[in-house]
Amino acid sequence: MTRQRYSKKESLNRILLQLQGSGLSSDTPDTLPPNVLSEDEVLSDLAELLAGSLPGVSAFPPTAMSRYGNMYFDNTNVVVDILVSGAYARVPTGSVAGVLNGVTFQNSRELVVSTAGKYLVEWQMSFFTATLGMEIEGAVMINGSGQSRATAHASSVTSVIPVSISASSIFSLAKDDVVALAVRNAAATEDVTIQHLQLTLFLLSV
Numbered sequence: 001m002t003r004q005r006y007s008k009k010e011s012l013n014r015i016l017l018q019l020q021g022s023g024l025s026s027d028t029p030d031t032l033p034p035n036v037l038s039e040d041e042v043l044s045d046l047a048e049l050l051a052g053s054l055p056g057v058s059a060f061p062p063t064a065m066s067r068y069g070n071m072y073f074d075n076t077n078v079v080v081d082i083l084v085s086g087a088y089a090r091v092p093t094g095s096v097a098g099v100l101n102g103v104t105f106q107n108s109r110e111l112v113v114s115t116a117g118k119y120l121v122e123w124q125m126s127f128f129t130a131t132l133g134m135e136i137e138g139a140v141m142i143n144g145s146g147q148s149r150a151t152a153h154a155s156s157v158t159s160v161i162p163v164s165i166s167a168s169s170i171f172s173l174a175k176d177d178v179v180a181l182a183v184r185n186a187a188a189t190e191d192v193t194i195q196h197l198q199l200t201l202f203l204l205s206v
Contacts (some may be wrong), residue, residue, distance in 0.1 A: 005029050012042040019049060020057050021067070021102070021115050021206070067203035069094040069103025069111045073196070080183050080192045088139060088146035088182040091125075091194060103201055110180045111199060114174050119206040121150055123181055124166035125197040129156040135186040138165050146182050153186070155187070162195050170204065 006029055013036055017024060025031070037045065042087065048054040078094040093108035104112040113119065121140055129136065137153035139146045150169035157163055173179070181199055183192050 067102030069100045070098030070200045098179045120202040122168040124200045126162040126164040128159045141180045141182040152158040
């Protein structure tokens with residue numbers, strides 16, 4: 001392995017970009033994005049970045065879970081309309097924002113990532129249906145599509161005893177990907193009422 005792969009100028013630019021949370025498409029030398037800064041410019045930006053005075057930019061710690069977001073609702077009856085048996089239906093509005101850093105909450109039902117990378121996605125919900133024994137599955141939805149990973153299912157009991165399900169998985173998400181939750185009724189079109197819900201994202205690596 002070559003001991004020195006980058007020049008001083010390229011090394012400084014790479015460090016600055018990583019601290020700003022800007023993903024690098026390659027670790028190959030001489031593949032930086034346009035507008036490469038001089039050494040003095042990089043050092044000046046680094047000083048301002050760490051002081052919190054670089055306009056429009058916040059320092060991005062190069063550690064796990066430095067970008068995260070959460071949404072939830074608590075003790076609220078949110079009804080999911082099931083129009084097609086076996087098809088995912090997005091959980092509608094009703095959620096509120098939890099703690100957010102580098103993740104945006106929108107439309108009272110979605111989280112949007114601002115940095116591409118690998119994310120740990122965790123969710124939980126409790127639900128009931130009017131009819132006993134409905135098999136209900138919960139899943140992560142990315143950009144409107146239900147995902148086969150991070151799913152969980154259970155049979156409904158009664159409205160008096162809601163059923164709880166949860167799951168987690170790691171997803172590679174692109175900048176501006178929209179993450180939400182969905183449910184489906186495996187064998188009927190009966191609606192699902194969700195009383196508690198939580199969706200949490202943690203950035204693990206870029």
